[in-house]
């Protein structure tokens with residue numbers, strides 16, 4: 001990636017859905033296939049983030065979805081979730097295409113997540129990360145997240161341990 005290229009971050013729109021689906025497919029394969037069978041990844045992806053489910057997410061007021069574009073190509077996706085009942089704000093998905101990782105796109109998206117949480121009057125932000133996703137877990141810890149809870153996360157027929165973490169923002 002050429003560092004002078006302009007990075008555009010905007011709300012996801014329906015036209016983005018097929019590209020986000022492909023982005024998830026590629027990014028999950030790189031990040032998760034070492035510990036989750038591909039057939040479970042694909043089935044979970046098809047059930048959870050098919051085009052119509054993505055479009056529903058984009059119009060759901062409890063969620064905020066952002067697409068990151070470089071030269072009109074979607075290279076990253078962010079999903080934020082406000083759990084109104086539990087009064088918690090979650091960074092619920094953050095995915096950067098493998099070829100575009102380590103260029104601070106993740107940093108821009110995590111900073112946007114903090115801003116959105118504070119704007120909505122939350123004093124902390126929550127995330128969940130699979131224990132075996134060591135790179136992301138390490139990244140969150142360096143960002144100041146503290147992990148206190150472990151719950152199973154089911155991806156189709158595979159269950160993996162999943163850590164829940166919180167970062168205090170104000």
Ligand SMILES: CC(C)(COP(=O)(O)OP(=O)(O)OC[C@H]1O[C@@H](n2cnc3c(N)ncnc32)[C@H](O)[C@@H]1OP(=O)(O)O)[C@@H](O)C(=O)NCCC(=O)NCCS
Pocket residue numbers: 027031094095096097100101102103104105106107108128129130133135136139
């Ligand atoms: C985790 C992720 C969102 C980070 O986004 P990114 O754009 O690659 O991260 P940044 O460039 O902002 O990196 C920030 C820091 O993390 C480090 N880092 C990022 N990805 C890394 C990796 N794969 N391995 C080692 N270090 C990494 C960078 O070197 C940088 O360190 P620095 O601040 O000391 O310079 C991205 O790598 C990703 O999508 N990973 C795969 C999917 C995933 O695991 N998502 C999270 C699910 S919970």
